[in-house]
Amino acid sequence: MELLLFIVRRFLRLVLTILIISTIIFFVIRVIPGDPALVVAGIDASDDDIQAIRVRLGTDVPVGVQYVRWLSDIVRFDFGESMISGASVNKLILERFPLTLTLAVLGIMLGIIVAIPLGVLSAVHRWSFWDYFGMVYSQMGMAIPSFWLGLILLLVFAVKIPLFPLFGSDSLKHLILPAIALGFARAAVILRLTRAAMVEELSREYIITARAKGLTDRMIRYKHALRNAMIAVVTITGIQFGYMLGGAIIVEQVFSLPGLGRLFLYAIYQRDFPLIQGGVVFIAIVFSLVNFAVDILYSVLNPKIRIS
Amino acid sequence: MLEIKNLNISFVQGEKEANALRGISLSLKRNEVHSLVGESGSGKTVTSTCIMGLLPTPPGRINSGQIILNNQDLLLLEEKDQRQIRGKEIAMVFQEPARYLNPTLKVGDQITEMLILHLGMSNIEAVDRALEILELVGLEGGKRILDSYPHELSGGMKQRIMIAIAISCNPAFLIADEPTTALDVTLQLQILNLMLSLKNTLDMGILFISHDLRVVHDISDWVSVIYAGRIVESTSRKELFTNPKHPYTRLLLESIPDADKRGQRLQTIPGKVPDAENIPGGCAFHTRCPIAEDICKTDLPETKEVGSDNSGTSHTAACHFIGKQWKN
Amino acid sequence: MEKLIELKNIIKVFKSHKLISVKKDNYVAVNNVSLDIQKNTIFGLVGESGCGKTTLARSVMMLDPPSSGEIIYNGKNISGISRKELHPYRSRMQIVFQDPNSALNPKMSIYNCMKEGLVNRKFPKDKMDSKIKSLLDLVGISPNHVNRFPHEFSGGQKQRIVIARALSMEPEFLVLDEPVSNLDVSIQAQIINLLLDLKDEFSLTYLFISHDLNLVSYLSDEVAVMYKGEIVETAKTEKIMKKPMHPYTLKLFSSAPGKDSNNLFEADDSYREGLPEKFTYFPPNPDSTLQLIDIGEDHRVGCYTLNGS
Numbered sequence: 013m014e015l016l017l018f019i020v021r022r023f024l025r026l027v028l029t030i031l032i033i034s035t036i037i038f039f040v041i042r043v044i045p046g047d048p049a050l051v052v053a054g055i056d057a058s059d060d061d062i063q064a065i066r067v068r069l070g071t072d073v074p075v076g077v078q079y080v081r082w083l084s085d086i087v088r089f090d091f092g093e094s095m096i097s098g099a100s101v102n103k104l105i106l107e108r109f110p111l112t113l114t115l116a117v118l119g120i121m122l123g124i125i126v127a128i129p130l131g132v133l134s135a136v137h138r139w140s141f142w143d144y145f146g147m148v149y150s151q152m153g154m155a156i157p158s159f160w161l162g163l164i165l166l167l168v169f170a171v172k173i174p175l176f177p178l179f180g181s182d183s184l185k186h187l188i189l190p191a192i193a194l195g196f197a198r199a200a201v202i203l204r205l206t207r208a209a210m211v212e213e214l215s216r217e218y219i220i221t222a223r224a225k226g227l228t229d230r231m232i233r234y235k236h237a238l239r240n241a242m243i244a245v246v247t248i249t250g251i252q253f254g255y256m257l258g259g260a261i262i263v264e265q266v267f268s269l270p271g272l273g274r275l276f277l278y279a280i281y282q283r284d285f286p287l288i289q290g291g292v293v294f295i296a297i298v299f300s301l302v303n304f305a306v307d308i309l310y311s312v313l314n315p316k317i318r319i320s
Numbered sequence: 321m322l323e324i325k326n327l328n329i330s331f332v333q334g335e336k337e338a339n340a341l342r343g344i345s346l347s348l349k350r351n352e353v354h355s356l357v358g359e360s361g362s363g364k365t366v367t368s369t370c371i372m373g374l375l376p377t378p379p380g381r382i383n384s385g386q387i388i389l390n391n392q393d394l395l396l397l398e399e400k401d402q403r404q405i406r407g408k409e410i411a412m413v414f415q416e417p418a419r420y421l422n423p424t425l426k427v428g429d430q431i432t433e434m435l436i437l438h439l440g441m442s443n444i445e446a447v448d449r450a451l452e453i454l455e456l457v458g459l460e461g462g463k464r465i466l467d468s469y470p471h472e473l474s475g476g477m478k479q480r481i482m483i484a485i486a487i488s489c490n491p492a493f494l495i496a497d498e499p500t501t502a503l504d505v506t507l508q509l510q511i512l513n514l515m516l517s518l519k520n521t522l523d524m525g526i527l528f529i530s531h532d533l534r535v536v537h538d539i540s541d542w543v544s545v546i547y548a549g550r551i552v553e554s555t556s557r558k559e560l561f562t563n564p565k566h567p568y569t570r571l572l573l574e575s576i577p578d579a580d581k582r583g584q585r586l587q588t589i590p591g592k593v594p595d596a597e598n599i600p601g602g603c604a605f606h607t608r609c610p611i612a613e614d615i616c617k618t619d620l621p622e623t624k625e626v627g628s629d630n631s632g633t634s635h636t637a638a639c640h641f642i643g644k645q646w647k648n
Numbered sequence: 649m650e651k652l653i654e655l656k657n658i659i660k661v662f663k664s665h666k667l668i669s670v671k672k673d674n675y676v677a678v679n680n681v682s683l684d685i686q687k688n689t690i691f692g693l694v695g696e697s698g699c700g701k702t703t704l705a706r707s708v709m710m711l712d713p714p715s716s717g718e719i720i721y722n723g724k725n726i727s728g729i730s731r732k733e734l735h736p737y738r739s740r741m742q743i744v745f746q747d748p749n750s751a752l753n754p755k756m757s758i759y760n761c762m763k764e765g766l767v768n769r770k771f772p773k774d775k776m777d778s779k780i781k782s783l784l785d786l787v788g789i790s791p792n793h794v795n796r797f798p799h800e801f802s803g804g805q806k807q808r809i810v811i812a813r814a815l816s817m818e819p820e821f822l823v824l825d826e827p828v829s830n831l832d833v834s835i836q837a838q839i840i841n842l843l844l845d846l847k848d849e850f851s852l853t854y855l856f857i858s859h860d861l862n863l864v865s866y867l868s869d870e871v872a873v874m875y876k877g878e879i880v881e882t883a884k885t886e887k888i889m890k891k892p893m894h895p896y897t898l899k900l901f902s903s904a905p906g907k908d909s910n911n912l913f914e915a916d917d918s919y920r921e922g923l924p925e926k927f928t929y930f931p932p933n934p935d936s937t938l939q940l941i942d943i944g945e946d947h948r949v950g951c952y953t954l955n956g957s
Contacts (some may be wrong), residue, residue: 077345176369197542216421218416218418218419218421218423221412221482221485223372223451224406224407225411225437226403226404226408226434226435227403227407227434227437228437231433236425239422239425245630261536310352315471315472316423355795359832359833360832454919504697504859504903505696505859505861505900505903505904506899506903506912508694508903508905509902512905513912531833533833534906535905535906536907537905537906538905571834572833575834575837576862577836577840577866578865578866578906579866579885579889582865582885585841585844586841587837588834588837589834589838592804592832592835608834622783633930
């Protein structure tokens with residue numbers, strides 16, 4: 013009951029966030045100088061043509077009416093049609109989304125598999141080989157830009173040692189190198205936080221109690237400390253996952269992957285306003301959903317949060 | 321019997337050495353409360369962590385001493401064997417239950433994990449035993465309590481849970497480090513009474529560590545007063561409170577405010593407790609002592625029998641001038 | 649005797665600020681408290697943690713103004729006045745907390761800690777040095793140590809510095825919120841003696857908040873016992889020590905450590921010792937309101953009127 017109430021509360025907050033974000037997007041786009049109808053119509057268009065395009069785009073009515081329409085469209089998840097291709101924005105996004113999502117999931121899995129164990133190991137055996145290794149890794153991870161790492165990975169593992177394909181997106185194999193490029197820096201952040209959280213938990217008083225009970229080191233570390241450290245780790249991992257969806261734009265460009273990132277990049281080049289609007293709202297919704305999921309997971313892990 | 325013999329412990333950090341315990345001897349009998357009273361920094365907590373085998377070395381260093389339980393010296397045991405003692409033979413209760421309980425683990429798990437580990441019980445057996453223990457520590461609500469998280473319980477209940485954890489394996493000895501300091505007076509009395517009744521039913525020896533002489537008065541059979549890493553006086557409760565010998569004990573007792581002293585100035589002890597890095601030579605108390613003479617600055621007073629009554633109760637103190645009076 | 653502070657029906661409610669919640673639970677921290685504090689006396693306020701004693705003190709000082717009720721300071725109602733009008737009262741009322749560590753900025757030297765308040769009340773610059781030094785001297789801190797930082801002092805010394813800083817505002821009224829609870833036994837007596845000396849020297853009035861009954865009974869002229877936001881008993885210290893009336897007071901007194909017998913006093917619902925016929929200690933129905941009745945010589949006990957009378 014407590015948990016349910018908490019979830020409902022968080023869900024309402026999620027809806028509110030999306031509402032605010034879409035309102036901001038709506039007005040930001042209106043503030044950008046220039047009439048999109050002029051862009052679409054081109055220089056030679058007649059006034060009638062332009063007016064027709066305005067009607068098609070829905071920019072012929074007052075801003076207030078446009079805003080209400082915009083909100084009702086969002087509620088129905090209808091972002092209109094691309095001004096360039098004429099295809100529905102929904103269809104374009106949903107076509108591309110699975111690839112980006114797969115990439116981000118692979119990236120975050122890589123982060124979790126590498127970063128969390130290494131972070132725990134670094135914290136448990138401080139100033140050991142693993143700790144130094146982790147430190148060097150996290151420094152590098154934060155310093156190396158993902159596009160450069162992507163290029164180097166391609167050069168080494170696709171060109172010099174052809175373990176992975178250079179182009180394409182047909183199989184999981186095609187996504188391994190992009191996922192590494194995407195996850196490398198995120199993993200560094202997760203690693204550092206895991207280490208810090210674990211070190212902090214190991215210095216808490218309840219650890220002394222656990223030791224006084226005669227528990228083994230293994231139980232103390234993994235049953236008692238890790239459980240508490242995970243609260244912080246889950247939060248940061250969720251946020252990193254959100255970043256990855258945005259960060260995919262660059263990596264998709266490097267590996268020529270037809271994902272969401274590339275879609276939006278071209279939409280921006282071509283001033284495809286409906287697609288840009290739809291894309292930003294879509295990303296915002298996904299980001300909010302990830303945060304929502306993190307909140308729920310957080311409250312499951314941390315019994316205290318449900319009450320306060 | 322649990323005997324601590326001449327324990328000497330330092331903390332070493334680089335060039336600095338802090339002599340935290342300078343030859344502590346204590347003996348704990350079953351079914352008896354032995355209180356260790358002292359101010360902060362006097363070495364109370366170092367003593368308890370050392371008995372539990374939880375002293376981090378380094379920075380801690382055991383210079384000499386023995387802790388003897390069942391004819392074996394705990395200090396010589398390997399970590400693996402020490403773990404068999406911890407929680408099972410000697411258990412511990414801490415000051416702030418809110419911080420010493422794992423916030424994300426159900427209370428039940430925190431009790432049963434010891435039963436499973438030390439007594440080899442199955443999960444179901446352990447839960448049954450945990451329910452019995454809850455009753456023993458005066459917590460009603462059985463399964464509901466086992467299923468709750470620490471933050472869902474009140475301060476007094478949390479301390480009862482701490483005690484439940486400690487007594488779960490029927491330990492011979494319990495070390496209680498300021499177990500009621502964080503509690504309100506009404507709860508404090510309840511917890512003290514609970515500890516006394518558990519002592520009797522489980523035939524358990526308690527080392528009660530406290531700074532509060534009034535609480536010590538209420539709970540102890542035997543009292544040892546610790547100052548700057550040495551026991552300065554040790555005797556039965558009755559002797560200590562009616563016939564204190566060491567000037568430190570006498571001053572401490574006189575400095576406690578109560579209604580009878582209304583209108584008078586309180587007795588004070590000038591200065592402060594020395595820190596372990598700079599313990600004065602000779603008798604460590606000489607810098608604050610009203611009856612100190614030159615010899616106190618140079619010679620460490622021996623611990624000797626000072627009892628005056630004929631009942632045979634031992635009363636030891638470490639002072640060159642036992643019985644000497646002073647003017648305020 | 650002259651009243652310095654009169655509290656009339658102080659109520660402090662904390663409202664819950666949740667966007668969506670099942671029930672709007674407002675928490676009544678202080679409920680209908682009326683007290684008088686006489687000039688140049690020590691008023692002891694005892695109660696267990698969470699009973700509202702600190703909230704009450706903060707309300708009295710207008711740090712957390714009460715939700716309703718009047719605070720009369722020296723004959724003037726200060727509960728409804730503007731910030732600007734309140735300003736002069738701020739320095740007349742000072743507070744000393746339990747933990748001197750959180751009261752002193754660790755990055756500021758003692759000199760700067762002390763200077764802040766003095767600058768605030770426009771103390772002449774040329775006399776600053778000698779003022780700070782004399783204040784520190786007064787509380788037993790060597791004036792040579794003015795440039796040291798808080799961590800270089802022991803707990804007792806830090807508490808002395810906090811007291812010196814409070815005194816620098818030249819207050820008439822000091823709230824002492826568990827000022828010695830964090831200190832070692834041998835240091836507590838030093839601070840208590842210091843507080844008593846200062847009270848005489850500067851004709852101060854103290855509101856002394858503590859859970860330590862022995863200490864309060866040693867120190868204060870009058871005592872009020874607080875329970876769940878309400879005052880359940882108040883009297884001259886000798887009176888209440890000799891003859892505590894309210895069952896909660898009895899429970900509190902019987903659980904104080906250091907006596908020969910210690911049996912926790914627990915009253916049952918029929919307990920009504922010392923009350924006139926038509927009163928009871930326990931609310932006869934949920935809407936009953938507690939009232940303080942005088943049972944003689946300003947010894948006031950909280951009770952309820954029995955139904956039907």
